Amino acid sequence: MLKQLAINSNTYHGFSLEEAVKGASRAGFTQIELSAVKDHTAHVLPEMSSEQLRNVKALLQEYNMKCVGIGAHSNVMNEEGIANLMKSIDLAVTFDCPYMITATGNSHDDSDVIEDERVLARNIEAVIQKCEQANKVLAFETHGNNYPTGVALKKLAHSLNNRVKINYDTANVIFYGNTMPYEDLEASADNVAFIHLKDKRGANQEWNFPAIGDGELDFRKILGILKTANYQGPISVEIEFTPEGPASLEEVNEAVRRSYTYLSRLLE
Numbered sequence: 001m002l003k004q005l006a007i008n009s010n011t012y013h014g015f016s017l018e019e020a021v022k023g024a025s026r027a028g029f030t031q032i033e034l035s036a037v038k039d040h041t042a043h044v045l046p047e048m049s050s051e052q053l054r055n056v057k058a059l060l061q062e063y064n065m066k067c068v069g070i071g072a073h074s075n076v077m078n079e080e081g082i083a084n085l086m087k088s089i090d091l092a093v094t095f096d097c098p099y100m101i102t103a104t105g106n107s108h109d110d111s112d113v114i115e116d117e118r119v120l121a122r123n124i125e126a127v128i129q130k131c132e133q134a135n136k137v138l139a140f141e142t143h144g145n146n147y148p149t150g151v152a153l154k155k156l157a158h159s160l161n162n163r164v165k166i167n168y169d170t171a172n173v174i175f176y177g178n179t180m181p182y183e184d185l186e187a188s189a190d191n192v193a194f195i196h197l198k199d200k201r202g203a204n205q206e207w208n209f210p211a212i213g214d215g216e217l218d219f220r221k222i223l224g225i226l227k228t229a230n231y232q233g234p235i236s237v238e239i240e241f242t243p244e245g246p247a248s249l250e251e252v253n254e255a256v257r258r259s260y261t262y263l264s265r266l267l268e
Contacts, residue, residue, distance in 0.1 A: 001223060001235065001267050002263070004233065004234055005235050006031035006069075006234045006236040007024035007031070007032050007033070007237050007256060008071065008196060008237060009021075009032055009033060009034050009041065009043045009071075010240070011256060012043075012252055013041045013240070013245070014041075014245060016043075017044070017056065019249055021060065021063050023253040023256055024256055025064070026253070026257070027256045027261075028257075028261075028264065029065070029260060031065065031066045031067075031234065032065050032067055033068055033099075033234065033236040034056075034069070034071065034095065036070050036071060036072040036091055037071065037107050040107050040108065043056075044056055044070070044091055044095075046087035046090055047087075053094055056095075057095065067096070068097050068098075068234040069092075069099035069139075069234060069236065070091045070092045070097060070101065071101040072085060072091070072100065073101075073107035073141075073143075074102050074103075075106050075110075076102065076124050077104065077114060077123065082123055082126070085102055085127050086126065086127060086130060089127070089130050089131060092134065093136075099137050099193065099194050100137065101139050101141060101167050102138070102139075102140060102141065103141045103143035103144055104120065104143075104144065105143075105145065105146065110145055111144075111145045112145065113146065117159065121159070124160070124164075128160065128164065137163065137194075138163055138164050139164075139165045139166060139193050139194040140153050140156065140157070140165075140166060140167060141167040141172065142169045142172045142173050143169065143172050144176055148177030148179070149173050149177040149179050149184050150181075150184045150185055150189075150191075150192065151184055151188050153166045153188065153191070154166060154190075157191050165191055165193030165194070166191045166193065167192075167194040167195070167196060168189075168195050168196065169198055170185070170196065170200075170222055171196075171198035171199060171217070174200050175200070175205065182221060182222070182225065185225050185226075186225050189228075189231060192229075192231060192233070194233050194234055195226070195234065195235045195236060197219070197222075197235050197236065197238065197263075198212075198238045198240065199212050199213065199215030200215050200216060201214075207240070207242060207243050208241075209238070209239060209240035209242075210255065211255035211259045211262070212258075212259035212262055213259065219262075219263070220266055223266060237259050239255050239259065
């Protein structure tokens with residue numbers, strides 16, 4: 001499973017993609033999930049020019065870093081979000097990665113209630129069709145007010161299309177869903193295509209996501225569940241710190257290094 005590890009570039013929120021790639025590469029990572037969230041961490045965006053995208057590809061190649069997913073959180077309940085997601089699929093094509101990651105609502109403050117799933121289904125018909133044409137998996141993240149757990153997203157995915165899977169975030173299920181990621185992951189693992197491996201400290205609603213191994217989650221148990229389920233997808237490490245954020249790039253790099261070292265020992 002060590003070969004499945006990746007870094008989520010959102011870990012380097014507030015820093016450049018070059019800084020993210022350099023820091024993660026030095027820590028030992030060889031795969032990356034590129035954050036493409038224009039209102040948060042915009043390391044890549046569909047609006048980038050061909051030259052800018054070529055420069056990103058050259059950067060990844062320089063550090064032998066492979067892109068495994070595009071994290072393009074979009075609110076699929078409005079036209080702007082659908083349009084952004086449609087364009088972001090082109091990024092997955094550009095970087096030759098199989099996974100498109102989104103949630104169903106806003107990247108932050110996702111408190112809207114989806115009262116009619118039929119509206120959601122209609123909205124993403126074109127997205128699913130484009131993913132099928134491009135051979136990409138559309139993975140919805142455990143996130144926000146409506147689908148905070150794997151079980152909730154499994155039910156949604158089954159009502160939509162085989163192209164739709166779960167992006168399971170091990171800490172979001174606590175923060176948004178007041179659910180520990182053990183039985184929930186076991187119950188939904190057969191529909192999980194992408195993992196955000198994130199640690200958690202403090203109360204359920206406390207924004208505190210430290211380096212992997214520095215928090216309160218049992219990653220030996222989580223990885224054991226994935227192994228039992230024969231999970232083959234990416235395991236994308238995400239560190240979101242506290243509301244104050246990291247004090248420096250050095251703090252981020254150290255957290256990334258510590259996470260990789262901890263997981264390497266677990267996976268040996």
